[in-house]
């Protein structure tokens with residue numbers, strides 16, 4: 001997986017790198033923030049990841065490089081649902097920009113003590129209650145729109 005420092009421009013998608021802010025693109029070779037997060041945040045992140053808005057579909061499961069032997073899980077089950085790990089990316093609009101995180105972020109938080117930036121946590125807590133239509137409109141206003149695969 002590509003590495004981007006938290007809060008740096010995300011060039012992974014080729015487009016929109018001036019508006020996309022990287023969150024949770026971790027690799028074992030680079031240090032990252034660790035610490036507690038609230039259950040409210042984790043629950044909000046989980047609910048957004050159940051149906052992530054994204055401009056295109058990516059294929060293939062990206063293994064977790066922090067899990068030494070099992071390489072992490074491809075499916076995280078929690079509460080009343082499940083999300084696939086290491087496949088999708090999560091886009092979270094935040095004013096004039098959008099955060100983008102790999103779906104593995106929820107595994108990094110759960111199993112590897114990752115603590116994402118406070119601004120990202122606030123945006124997830126706010127946007128988790130937005131409908132997918134509202135999210136689509138916000139992303140569209142940033143010029144980030146669905147593309148045909």
Ligand SMILES: [Zn+2]
Nearest residue numbers: 064066067072
């Ligand atoms: Zn792992």
